[in-house]
Amino acid sequence: MSAPDYAQLDRDDPLAHLRSQFELPTGRIYLDGNSLGALPLAVKSRLADVVAGQWGQDLIASWNRHHWIDLPITLGERIAPLVGAAPGQVLCTDSISVNLFKLLAVALQLRPGRRVILSQQDNFPTDLYMAEGLAGLLGNSRCESRAVPEARLLDSLDDSVAVLMLTQVNFRTGHLHDMQEITAAAQRAGALVLWDLAHSAGALPVELDACAVDMAVGCGYKYLNGGPGAPAFLYLAQRHQDQVQQPLSGWMGHQRAFDFDPRYEPASGIARFLSGTPGILGMAALDAALDVFAGLELAQLRRKSLTMTRLFMDAVTAEPALAELGCLTPRADARRGSQVSLCHPHGYAIAQALIERGIIVDFRAPDIIRFGFAPLYNSYIELGTAVTALVDIVAHRHYEAPRFQLRSRVT
């Protein structure tokens, strides 16, 4: 099979112009947008203005004058169309971990008599840890965190399950769950469904409302490019909102926060999921980052993402020198997120060798190299260059150099 004409693919790419909205380091190919999205240029000027112009000059008055106080809501409304949510259901606040805790507690309220949080064993750890934390706090009689192998998920939906908590795209393999089918199956069994969209929001169209999803959380710093540790978001379907009281009931979620009532009264709607004072610098950065999505058709984004991951897998499969690499990512388009995960006993060293050549990938234990394709800014030429480098490193065992054998703390 001859190599595709990557340059031609770039010329034909209807999203190619978006790359210029990002700051990308010269001489490097960044394939780790699934971990930390690249810097949208708009963030630089926006943050400079928020700091020097708003905080520096207008100080406390900025909470109203520059609408800081509204950011959790307005950012939620900007994220909503990216995840298929009608207005009034998405809120930008805190971290995924903290938001999971709020929603899991609410799930138990909504399903009295059921005590199990069901998840899959290879879910992203913080999801499992937060369920474990809630169960530890409530005690085994009221809550149990139960993680099973993926293949046993649907069979495990017995009448003790209050909520099924899954990450839509698996962080290790890039496997994409069928949201519609699984949501329906869980709801038939009487459970709620909580989807973690960390690796889907901004990478592919998500249809929370159309799938009748109950709850979701998502990440601001991966495919939404909101910056390191950007605020996260949560979704709770309208139908559930006014029945619940979330446990992290801080003042910002009060119906009239600035009345300073001694008694808590939850705000109506999704705003009751606010806890403390929102971090405005992080919110402003995410707000600017979302400008890139304005007017964008998500189906087009998805097409490019699928083309890139398919081409990459095809190239790996076609290359005899790469036969020793396994591919953990499904070949079926409908089952794949926006990354390709290859495995190799020397995966860590291969990832390091790629990084040394300026091809920024990451590694997940025990043996996985993740190639993240961000359709907003990655080009086909970059993809081709990454393939060539991978072939050279693996074919000539360049990864065996001693400097690639030591593991760093964050990879």
Next chain:
Amino acid sequence: MSAPDYAQLDRDDPLAHLRSQFELPTGRIYLDGNSLGALPLAVKSRLADVVAGQWGQDLIASWNRHHWIDLPITLGERIAPLVGAAPGQVLCTDSISVNLFKLLAVALQLRPGRRVILSQQDNFPTDLYMAEGLAGLLGNSRCESRAVPEARLLDSLDDSVAVLMLTQVNFRTGHLHDMQEITAAAQRAGALVLWDLAHSAGALPVELDACAVDMAVGCGYKYLNGGPGAPAFLYLAQRHQDQVQQPLSGWMGHQRAFDFDPRYEPASGIARFLSGTPGILGMAALDAALDVFAGLELAQLRRKSLTMTRLFMDAVTAEPALAELGCLTPRADARRGSQVSLCHPHGYAIAQALIERGIIVDFRAPDIIRFGFAPLYNSYIELGTAVTALVDIVAHRHYEAPRFQLRSRVT
């Protein structure tokens, strides 16, 4: 009584040089640092570097290369001396609200058989709301949030009280609790003590270790000048740390976060109080803001703060035209934070009239005008100007103009 020579006081002020480290809007006098601290100049260049240099150029590698991953700990260690804590006990993370939840849950673990979170009725509302949220989640048999009038606090320390939760400086009145005496009284009754340092950290010396305090939380965006919604901090005394499991057990608090174990194992020490991924932009801003405190003697800061609040109260008392204003702030130095709270039936309108003249104060219902004095950047000349303006507005009832009668959302 003749007016003090404010200009001379400024010339004699050993901290006067610090003002030049802040960006302060010309033509205004900012007396609301108790709500949002002014912008330290160092933040501007630091944030520009973190965004364009670190995120933009080094991307994911910045977590190690620029020590992002360590910021919650390193910032905690920088805050520690400001609150009288030996190393290993302070962590910078999340919001005060979220941190209160973690610590209150831990307090119940540490005091089995006791179920009451005791506080005072006019504590800052989020403190009460978070206790209420935890009690609502655990149920009345395991947790009760009980708020009593301040005068009844010590009498309410019966053997059902697991933890006494107080804010050291009252946000409405500026009243400063005696940390040593109250901590000792609560501990004699078998309770733990949790201090909220929102209005004390960075304004006055706090002695958590010396007072044998059990737990504390504090704010990054008031007297620490970390920016709007800056990350908060928490303190847990070393002696309690390894016995507890906090409920918001996210991946960043795992002993080996990057092993991605399916089971949670808390990090040793204070790091187990981390939950999700830290917001690096907010953390970097606070880190730069803390540079102002380098080499500063807190006793000197306190002397200036007390002098300013005393002079302001003296001037108000001495001025016949201000006789209709009440003063809620204690005159005793040992009982006063770094603000003066005056009250007047037309308090809202008076605050608005001051703001219109460029004297930025704030208002708290029903009738309180708060004058915050930030000894790092406020000058005595500013104090004198504020007094003159207040006298003019009140003596001539300038606040009765119709434009001052409407209430805005955040004041």
